[in-house]
Amino acid sequence: MLPVSYYVGLSAILFTIGALGVLIRRNAIIIFMSIELMLNAANLAFVAFARAHESLSGQIFVFFVITVAAAEVAVGLALIVAIFRNKQSIDVDQMSNLKG
Amino acid sequence: MTSTDFLSILPIIILVAWGCVLLLVDVFSKKNTWLTPLLAAAGLMVTLVFSIVQSGTTYTGFNGMVVVDGFSGFLNVLFAVSGLAGIALSFDYNKRMGLDRGEYYILLLFSISGMMLMSVAADLIVVFLALELLSIPLYVLAGFARPKLDSEEAAMKYFLLGAFAGGFVVYGVALAFGATGSTALGEIVAAVNTGTADLTLLTIGAGLIIVGFGFKVAVVPFQMWTPDVYQGAPTGVTAFMAVGAKAAGFAALLRVFVAALPTLYEQIVPIMWVMAALTMIVGNIVAIAQSNIKRMLAYSSIAHAGYIFMALVAFGQADVAPDAVSAALFYLLAYAVTNFGAWAVVIALEKSEGKGLQLDDYAGLGRKYPALAAAMLVFMLSFTGVPPTLGFMGKFFLFRTVLQAGFVWLAIIGVLTSLISAYYYLRVLVIMYMRDGDPEVNTPFLLNLTTGLTAVGTVVLSIVSVPLFKWASQAVLKIF
Numbered sequence: 388m389l390p391v392s393y394y395v396g397l398s399a400i401l402f403t404i405g406a407l408g409v410l411i412r413r414n415a416i417i418i419f420m421s422i423e424l425m426l427n428a429a430n431l432a433f434v435a436f437a438r439a440h441e442s443l444s445g446q447i448f449v450f451f452v453i454t455v456a457a458a459e460v461a462v463g464l465a466l467i468v469a470i471f472r473n474k475q476s477i478d479v480d481q482m483s484n485l486k487g
Numbered sequence: 488m489t490s491t492d493f494l495s496i497l498p499i500i501i502l503v504a505w506g507c508v509l510l511l512v513d514v515f516s517k518k519n520t521w522l523t524p525l526l527a528a529a530g531l532m533v534t535l536v537f538s539i540v541q542s543g544t545t546y547t548g549f550n551g552m553v554v555v556d557g558f559s560g561f562l563n564v565l566f567a568v569s570g571l572a573g574i575a576l577s578f579d580y581n582k583r584m585g586l587d588r589g590e591y592y593i594l595l596l597f598s599i600s601g602m603m604l605m606s607v608a609a610d611l612i613v614v615f616l617a618l619e620l621l622s623i624p625l626y627v628l629a630g631f632a633r634p635k636l637d638s639e640e641a642a643m644k645y646f647l648l649g650a651f652a653g654g655f656v657v658y659g660v661a662l663a664f665g666a667t668g669s670t671a672l673g674e675i676v677a678a679v680n681t682g683t684a685d686l687t688l689l690t691i692g693a694g695l696i697i698v699g700f701g702f703k704v705a706v707v708p709f710q711m712w713t714p715d716v717y718q719g720a721p722t723g724v725t726a727f728m729a730v731g732a733k734a735a736g737f738a739a740l741l742r743v744f745v746a747a748l749p750t751l752y753e754q755i756v757p758i759m760w761v762m763a764a765l766t767m768i769v770g771n772i773v774a775i776a777q778s779n780i781k782r783m784l785a786y787s788s789i790a791h792a793g794y795i796f797m798a799l800v801a802f803g804q805a806d807v808a809p810d811a812v813s814a815a816l817f818y819l820l821a822y823a824v825t826n827f828g829a830w831a832v833v834i835a836l837e838k839s840e841g842k843g844l845q846l847d848d849y850a851g852l853g854r855k856y857p858a859l860a861a862a863m864l865v866f867m868l869s870f871t872g873v874p875p876t877l878g879f880m881g882k883f884f885l886f887r888t889v890l891q892a893g894f895v896w897l898a899i900i901g902v903l904t905s906l907i908s909a910y911y912y913l914r915v916l917v918i919m920y921m922r923d924g925d926p927e928v929n930t931p932f933l934l935n936l937t938t939g940l941t942a943v944g945t946v947v948l949s950i951v952s953v954p955l956f957k958w959a960s961q962a963v964l965k966i967f
Contacts, residue, residue: 405654406654425658436668455653458619462623462627479647484640
């Protein structure tokens with residue numbers, strides 16, 4: 388069996404990729420996917436640590452995170468669709484109405 | 488579920504259940520658009536009364552997942568009152584702007600239930616759930632003026648950055664879980680004390696949690712969404728989220744760091760120090776350059792987050808921390824009262840299509856509407872921190888704690904930036920009183936009531952601020 392640190396390392400890499408994706412990519416959907424990647428990296432870490440501590444609670448938290456992610460998808464995609472209808476674009480760099 | 492469990496989250500249950508009932512009521516009463524807000528306010532009243540009754544007690548529920556103590560009691564009262572103020576501010580505004588849809592008030596209720604859950608959360612997972620429960624309705628509310636592009640854009644920015652911040656929080660929670668084997672604050676403390684915790688991992692986790700909540704309460708360098716979202720969202724929502732979301736974010740930060748992580752004090756305090764200082768400096772200096780009142784108040788809210796953050800910096804000093812918590816709570820109260828008043832004036836002057844929001848639109852207000860201008864005078868003085876206003880007392884208690892904790896330079900930066908802030912707050916007064924203009928205002932009853940109550944409250948509460956601060960001092964955290 389692989390040691391737990393491998394899984395945690397992988398989850399850290401996934402989290403970093405997700406965070407960089409949010410900062411670098413400009414398409415709202417891809418930013419959103421990157422955020423999902425961050426949440427799933429946390430899920431992987433939860434499961435790995437749950438295994439290491441032999442505690443089931445970590446696995447249960449994953450369900451909470453998945454539920455929350457689903458709720459965010461519902462709101463997020465609706466917002467993206469609303470903006471697309473209005474502007475025919477979901478490039479976040481073009482969302483520049485608000486400036487001071 | 489025992490009866491204690493039930494009691495511990497009863498305010499939240501009331502709000503969520505009442506929100507679900509109101510969703511049905513709203514469907515069947517499309518003609519009576521006053522019904523949903525009225526019932527929502529009634530539900531909040533019940534919650535408020537229950538929160539006041541509950542505020543003297545201390546107990547835990549759900550195996551330590553939630554804890555009711557003075558801290559949560561104080562904040563729940565603040566959240567319920569914020570909700571009432573939010574409804575009062577939005578009622579006529581929404582009609583005027585064509586946003587007259589009942590879901591608005593129901594989403595407000597759901598968001599407040601999340602804030603209340605945040606104030607009782609004693610487990611990092613509950614903190615995360617509460618964060619999302621309060622945020623997701625706010626994303627929708629920020630975009631409530633759709634298809635207006637400004638509002639949609641604000642919602643989008645708020646959503647993307649809010650979800651990003653949520654990702655940081657949940658990963659931080661995962662690392663804290665990995666470091667200690669539990670997410671319950673009490674067990675984290677126990678694991679640290681017995682030496683079974685991996686302190687490096689816990690520090691990284693705590694850092695990620697600070698980043699996540701830094702976005703929520705808008706401290707530098709995580710503040711960039713604030714002015715855009717505050718400007719684009721419907722003004723009633725802006726007023727509500729400026730108080731509610733900020734107070735909830737600080738509730739989580741205070742509880743997690745003061746109650747569970749004081750051992751990490753040495754590692755974390757330099758980062759917090761710098762964040763507090765930068766927030767006060769950046770918020771106040773950039774606010775000077777703003778010509779739109781919504782953006783100016785947004786930067787002002789960033790600056791005030793910096794002041795409250797100063798109290799958090801002392802989280803690891805066992806003798807100062809209780810005082811720091813009460814100073815932060817008192818400042819949140821002062822900020823809430825002043826903030827709702829100032830936004831009420833903004834709403835009175837706002838017209839459709841985003842007109843009436845420039846500072847120049849306030850010219851002549853002092854001559855044409857002396858009462859409204861006098862109220863704005865009180866709010867601006869309170870924001871600046873001039874006696875006899877709540878803002879002054881808030882700053883007084885806050886700076887006193889910061890000095891007690893030994894952060895002299897932080898206090899000096901705070902005082903200096905307060906002086907800078909006088910420039911842009913007093914500029915509003917200069918424009919109101921010294922320039923000629925012909926402003927038009929909308930002053931429906933509820934808005935007048937809110938403006939009047941908050942203006943009187945800002946002055947009167949500052950005179951009785953010592954008993955009020957005592958109440959905040961009793962609102963201590965349950966220490967594990």
